[in-house]
Amino acid sequence: xxxxxxxxxxxxxxxxxxxxxxxxxxxxxxxxxxxxxxxxxxxxxxxxxxxxxxxxxxxxxxxxxxxxxxxxxxxxxxxxxxxxxxxxxxxxxxxxxxxxxxxxxxxxxxxxxxxxxxxxxxxxxxxxxxxxxxxxxxxxxxxxxxxxxxxxxxxxxxxxxxxxxxxxxxxxxxxxxxxxxxxxxxxxxxxxxxxxxxxxxxxxxxxxxxxxxxxxxxxxxxxxxxxxxxxxxxxxxxxxxxxxxxxxxxx
Numbered sequence: 001x002x003x004x005x006x007x008x009x010x011x012x013x014x015x016x017x018x019x020x021x022x023x024x025x026x027x028x029x030x031x032x033x034x035x036x037x038x039x040x041x042x043x044x045x046x047x048x049x050x051x052x053x054x055x056x057x058x059x060x061x062x063x064x065x066x067x068x069x070x071x072x073x074x075x076x077x078x079x080x081x082x083x084x085x086x087x088x089x090x091x092x093x094x095x096x097x098x099x100x101x102x103x104x105x106x107x108x109x110x111x112x113x114x115x116x117x118x119x120x121x122x123x124x125x126x127x128x129x130x131x132x133x134x135x136x137x138x139x140x141x142x143x144x145x146x147x148x149x150x151x152x153x154x155x156x157x158x159x160x161x162x163x164x165x166x167x168x169x170x171x172x173x174x175x176x177x178x179x180x181x182x183x184x185x186x187x188x189x190x191x192x193x194x195x196x197x198x199x200x201x202x203x204x205x206x207x208x209x210x211x212x213x214x215x216x217x218x219x220x221x222x223x224x225x226x227x228x229x230x231x232x233x234x235x236x237x238x239x240x241x242x243x244x245x246x247x248x249x250x251x
Contacts, residue, residue, distance in 0.1 A: 001037040001077070001236040002030030003202060004068075006060045007044045007052075023064040024071050031074050034244035037096065038072075039236060040064055040089075041079030045100055045173070057085050062092045069093030077120070083107035090115050096166075100124060100173065102151050109158035120166045120198055121151040123190075125174025140179040141189055144169045148190060166234065167191060168198040177206035184223055188231020199227040200236035221246035 006023055027038045042060035043052040057080065065076055069092070077096035078089035083105045086097045097112050098120040099105075112119040123144040125136045136143050148167050155165060169190045171180045183190075184201065191197040201207065201223035203216045211219035217239040224235045224243045237243045 001039050001198070001200075001234050002027070002033070002035030002240045003039050003041070003236060003238045004030065004064070005041045005044070006064045007042060020063040020067040024067040027068040027074075028071055030240050031072055033241035035074065035240045037075045037077055037234070038068060039077045039079050039098055040068070040094070041098075042085070043080065054082055054084055057082065058088055061085065061089055065089055065092045065094050077118075081105060081108075083111040087111050087115065090117055096120065098122075098168075100168075100170070102147065102170075103154050109155045109160055112155070112164065113159035116164070118164045118166055119155060119160055120168055121148060121155060122168035122198075123147045123170035123173065125170070134174065135176045136174050136179060140169075140175065140182050141186060144183070145190065145192075149192070152195075162194060166196045166198050168200060171199065171201050172204040172206065175206075177209045180204065180206040181210055184226045185230055187227045191231065191233070196233040197231060198234040198236060199224070199232040201227065202237040202239075217242045218246075 004023060004027055030038060040061050042057040061078060068076060075095040077098045078086060078094045079098045080086050081099060081101035081104055086108060096118045099108055100122045102122055102124045103109055126134050152165060167190050169183045171183050187197050187199050202220045207216060207219035207223060211222050220237055221243045224237060225246055227235060228247060235243060
């Protein structure tokens with residue numbers, strides 16, 4: 001899953017792909033590098049980020065989705081916490097809803113059910129203002145697992161079928177560096193034997209602790225390898241070429 005942020009303030013690539021034509025070209029580059037999904041986000045979740053109004057998020061993601069859909073049939077996911085943005089994005093040509101808030105919008109699950117599209121449910125502790133200061137207490141497998149199970153139940157209650165659910169344990173969203181590594185090493189746990197697991201370690205702060213000698217994309221690739229050998233199904237990264245090369249090279 002190649003990350004394409006159409007934001008001015010994302011921690012890694014803010015401002016680079018805001019123009020729909022630049023977004024289109026970058027999406028095609030990601031596909032050429034090996035991306036099987038393009039994940040478009042219009043609201044930064046970097047630590048300290050401020051919420052974005054619905055109208056502003058719409059104005060960022062919808063033109064990009066339309067431009068990319070005209071150029072490729074590779075699945076597009078929209079990274080949003082708002083059901084209204086998710087609906088407009090699917091209508092514009094997106095295929096997947098990637099909700100990093102874990103259904104904070106009470107209409108998100110029913111929207112996904114009505115549209116009959118895959119829905120990513122992510123474990124999320126806190127908010128961008130607290131991600132660097134307030135962390136999950138206790139066993140990360142138990143806490144994140146319970147959170148995700150509760151969201152699965154919410155999705156089921158709204159009519160989302162099992163085959164449309166994807167689970168993300170939420171590396172960096174209220175997790176310590178140590179907890180992030182535990183998630184990587186137990187990636188398959190979060191699928192509960194039934195669901196695809198999405199892991200998003202790309203350029204996260206914990207990588208500097210565990211791979212201090214590596215540049216951030218190279219460290220991301222190493223983290224992706226750990227996640228992959230431990231059962232991750234989808235790897236969400238900024239630098240698709242680097243991650244793909246690492247996965248091909250390693251046994």
